[in-house]
Amino acid sequence: MDKQAITIYDVARQAEVSMATVSRVVNGNPNVKPSTRKKVLEVIEKLDYRPNAVARGLASKKTTTIGVIIPDISNAFFSSLALGIDDIATMYKYNISLANSDGDAQKELTVFNTLLAKQMDGIIFMGRRITDEMLEGFSRTYIPIVLAGTIDPKGEIPSVNIDYRSASKDAISLLVSHGNEKIAFVSGALIDPINKQRMNGYEDVFLENRHLSYSEGLVFETNYSFEKGKELAKHVKNAGTTACYVTDDELAIGLMDGLLDLGVAIPEEIEIITSNNSALTEFVRPRISSITQPLYDLGAVAMRLLTKLMNKEEVEERNVILPYDIEEKGSTRKV
Amino acid sequence: MDKQAITIYDVARQAEVSMATVSRVVNGNPNVKPSTRKKVLEVIEKLDYRPNAVARGLASKKTTTIGVIIPDISNAFFSSLALGIDDIATMYKYNISLANSDGDAQKELTVFNTLLAKQMDGIIFMGRRITDEMLEGFSRTYIPIVLAGTIDPKGEIPSVNIDYRSASKDAISLLVSHGNEKIAFVSGALIDPINKQRMNGYEDVFLENRHLSYSEGLVFETNYSFEKGKELAKHVKNAGTTACYVTDDELAIGLMDGLLDLGVAIPEEIEIITSNNSALTEFVRPRISSITQPLYDLGAVAMRLLTKLMNKEEVEERNVILPYDIEEKGSTRKV
DNA sequence: TTGAAAGCGCTAACAT
DNA sequence: ATGTTAGCGCTTTCAA
Numbered sequence A, B: 001m002d003k004q005a006i007t008i009y010d011v012a013r014q015a016e017v018s019m020a021t022v023s024r025v026v027n028g029n030p031n032v033k034p035s036t037r038k039k040v041l042e043v044i045e046k047l048d049y050r051p052n053a054v055a056r057g058l059a060s061k062k063t064t065t066i067g068v069i070i071p072d073i074s075n076a077f078f079s080s081l082a083l084g085i086d087d088i089a090t091m092y093k094y095n096i097s098l099a100n101s102d103g104d105a106q107k108e109l110t111v112f113n114t115l116l117a118k119q120m121d122g123i124i125f126m127g128r129r130i131t132d133e134m135l136e137g138f139s140r141t142y143i144p145i146v147l148a149g150t151i152d153p154k155g156e157i158p159s160v161n162i163d164y165r166s167a168s169k170d171a172i173s174l175l176v177s178h179g180n181e182k183i184a185f186v187s188g189a190l191i192d193p194i195n196k197q198r199m200n201g202y203e204d205v206f207l208e209n210r211h212l213s214y215s216e217g218l219v220f221e222t223n224y225s226f227e228k229g230k231e232l233a234k235h236v237k238n239a240g241t242t243a244c245y246v247t248d249d250e251l252a253i254g255l256m257d258g259l260l261d262l263g264v265a266i267p268e269e270i271e272i273i274t275s276n277n278s279a280l281t282e283f284v285r286p287r288i289s290s291i292t293q294p295l296y297d298l299g300a301v302a303m304r305l306l307t308k309l310m311n312k313e314e315v316e317e318r319n320v321i322l323p324y325d326i327e328e329k330g331s332t333r334k335v
Numbered sequence C: 001t002t003g004a005a006a007g008c009g010c011t012a013a014c015a016t
Numbered sequence D: 001a002t003g004t005t006a007g008c009g010c011t012t013t014c015a016a
Helices: A008-015 A019-026 A034-047 A053-060 A076-091 A105-117 A132-139 A164-177 A193-208 A226-238 A249-261 A295-310 B008-015 B019-026 B034-047 B053-060 B076-091 B105-117 B132-139 B164-177 B193-208 B226-238 B249-261 B295-310
Strands: A065-070 A095-100 A122-125 A145-148 A159-162 A183-187 A219-221 A243-246 A271-274 A289-292 A319-322 A325-327 B065-070 B095-100 B122-125 B145-148 B159-162 B183-187 B219-221 B243-246 B271-274 B289-292 B319-322 B325-327
Touching: A008 A019, A008 A034, A019 A034, A053 B053, A065 A076, A065 A105, A065 A295, A076 A095, A076 A249, A076 A295, A076 B095, A095 A105, A095 B076, A105 A122, A105 A132, A122 A295, A145 A295, A159 A164, A159 A295, A164 A183, A164 A193, A164 A243, A164 A271, A164 A289, A164 A325, A183 A193, A183 A226, A183 A249, A219 A226, A226 A249, A243 A249, A249 A271, A295 A319, B008 B019, B008 B034, B019 B034, B065 B076, B065 B105, B065 B295, B076 B095, B076 B249, B076 B295, B095 B105, B105 B122, B105 B132, B122 B295, B145 B295, B159 B164, B159 B295, B164 B183, B164 B193, B164 B243, B164 B271, B164 B289, B164 B325, B183 B193, B183 B226, B183 B249, B219 B226, B226 B249, B243 B249, B249 B271, B295 B319
Parallel strands: A065 A095, A065 A122, A122 A145, A145 A159, A159 A319, A183 A219, A183 A243, A243 A271, A271 A289, B065 B095, B065 B122, B122 B145, B145 B159, B159 B319, B183 B219, B183 B243, B243 B271, B271 B289
Antiparallel strands: A095 B095, A289 A325, B289 B325
């Protein structure tokens, strides 16, 4: 027996008005005489009536719910974005349907489709890589989609990011300015567009500093995890590098931990700079220097952009680039 | 113009069958002749028909969506639970509506109500404290609710937890067995039921070890954050304690960092043991010893319990207690 | 300012 | 095995 037995019809009957009037009251439509509004409100109160959002969604074709596809909710980077998304969504009275994709292409597609079936008003997609199938799925629907902290190589989907290429270039240039000549590039999958951009930034540095020579032996591709970083430590050390740019914080922390185990002094012998400046970078000793991305804002702005798209407002820029900075902490030398 | 213009009716017409038959095919009802099933499937494919889950929800009174209320999505403890919830939810074909509450009582109430309005089939609640209003809200609805990693002092709401009292007692007893006599209890809000239980465990230790005397000066109440832990370091040191039990990992890491800054050797001079064994405890040097809670399982089991409740299956135990353990790492001494 | 009535797209008896 | 027919609870013209 559902307690949710009271419908708009019950309220209408008891208040001796039509369903339409109740609907108007509930939706704050001004075209209601104050006295009848009052009467309706009283009955609503008395009956403890709660509008059924599903019925409303069917009738109005709006669910006031947006879908969020996230690779890993327990990952500090993405959950920070999610927090920003949630805050702004709440501000604009939207709810969030959250779906973890494990970064699995098949699962992304599946959850995307169920999100569509559930009539989301919009979708925010986060992922390290976007498959062509996914892109095609995006283009086959008319509901607005925004990428947060996620790159569409074709630049067709509205998105919010920082300039990863320029950021990594700056980070690495900083290391160059410290006199480092053998700088390692420690990254997650190089096929990921975001890492491709970072790699471009790495290469840019060589173009500007002709005395440096690019060496494949200084590029390390692995997975985003503490353990992988730790495993990599000896290879990084053996490569004779004196500084590393790392594309993920956990990876960077693992790398540093491994290097410390090998007796390497950080930052005296090897400098490290990472990419996300998540809280983790503040928890370790020494603190890890990092590119600072406005993680929360990346999510918040993406959500704000989505609201505009959902309202069919004009948006001046569909591919938003947020500013970054570099925070020098304990894992890089003071000069 | 919605691309989602094709309805079950369109399919029915083109396939020259009734809506009911299409519905049967879509829902895998076996009472359909293979040949007509095939025909319907073809039309579905051709038209790229996707069932509207909102309409289905209205008609069937099931949304196959569950609500999840979480204090902070970017907190390692809760997001680990969320991951477990999501995995099992996906396994049982449920979607998740996620709502961040900031641990704010008012917001919890608000999101709970919108979740009800959106006709969730069930709700998983996580929070550090449950207000009476919230409890009353829970009791006013018939949809199943499960608490994950969250304590209802009255024990009325189905829940999944570990035995926090016993766990903290064990952790502290370990510190006693190392010869410590002044053991600090460093906690978040003592009013939170979970911390009350831990406090009880702390007190239990004194009952069993008459040579120890309880002192208020050894109980530190603060907020869950790295900074607060760091601030607390000097007070903890000045209190002359030689060991601390901490109820939160970030707090513990902050405390350790602060103590290290003060030149205190960990674990030689002060031992630390924390409560959640999140990945963070592995990132710092020394590694932090911890009670190990099955975080993922806490969420997974809660979700599994919820599915049973939603299916009106008999459940033997509505208040599930999962096992814990203690992992001795670098912040406690080997004996 | 209010009401009547036609859907929204689907499910679920009930027939056949 | 298939079709008919009511709804599900609400919004939204269109009239009045």
